[in-house]
Amino acid sequence: MTQLPLISNSIDNDNTPLPLIVAKRWNFPLAHIQTENGMVYAVQDWMRGLTGQKDIRNLWSMFKKTDAGKRMSNSIVRLPYTTSNGRVHKRDHVDDKGLYLIAQYMRVKRDRPMLDEVRRFLASAGAFVDEVRREPDKLAKTMKDADKLLDAFIDYHRKRGKNDRWIQMRIDSKIKRNKFTAALSEFVIDVLTPYHYAVATDDVYRGLWGRTAANLKKELQLTKRKNLRDHQPTIALHYQSIAEEVCAQKLGQRQELTWQEARDIICTIAKIIGRQAQETSELLNMDLATGKQLLPEA
Secondary structure, eight states, X not given: OOOOOXXXXXXXXXXXXXXXXXXXXXXXXXXXXXXXXXXXXXXXXXXXXXXXXXXXXXXXXXXXXXXXXXXXXXXXXXXXXXXXXXXXXXXXXXXHHHHHHHHHHSOOOTTOTHHHHHHHHHHHSOHHHHHHHHXXXXXHHHHHHHXXXXXXXXXXXXXXXXXXXXXXXXXXXXXXXHHHHHHHHHHBOSOOOXXXXXXXXXXXXXXXXXXOHHHHHHHTTOOTTSOGGGGSOXXXXXXXXXXXXXXXXXXXXXXXXXXXXXXXXXXXXXXXXXXXXXXXXXXXXXXXXXXXEOOOOO
């Protein structure tokens, strides 16, 4: 397949929404309806276009059970859709961000090589870029709001007594965490639930610290609703980020894994990094996971 440019000058001045540009470039129909909340698009057309499959009901059903699918469940609307035989049925529609999320979490397979090319295109022209391209006046407000959110995050943690080094590491650790969970969602062929992500996190913690998130919260006297990472020292965030970054890369190398295969990879990597973390803990005479000083040996 001929490689298309990610973003070309030809669309910079084009007011066409990005999903319709994708549908035109890759030659598939994409039904769309303008609602009072914005443009929405037929999910089945989008998934058929990206996969080449005529019947995507099972694929769509499986996606809705994933963590990504659950996150976008509130944005799905059932609207009239005219089929090829002229009949009108109710079908699922989502906005442009929903389409990008579907493309991101679908697996690239040999029988749908086009998906990888489309995903690279979308990565370069995502929902935010698309909005700014069509409505440049939104840029200033969007950036202003983003700055406010970041400032609020920094101010909140500074008031908790955290220094800038810790805050920067906390932001970085969030990014690595998102890469880790995204890799699980993308490359594990089994349907994952919030339970699976919690287990994967505990696999990281056990390998690094020999304890689960619940155990660590108990040691730090935190309630169940508290975010553990908001109360860990900088060095703990470093080690957890390294483990999750390596796990994400290794999962991506395998492309398709069962849940158990993914757990085996996570446990192995966490134990390898955990051995080095243990040596550092002994060197500093500190429990890295909690920041507490270790008791001297009797």
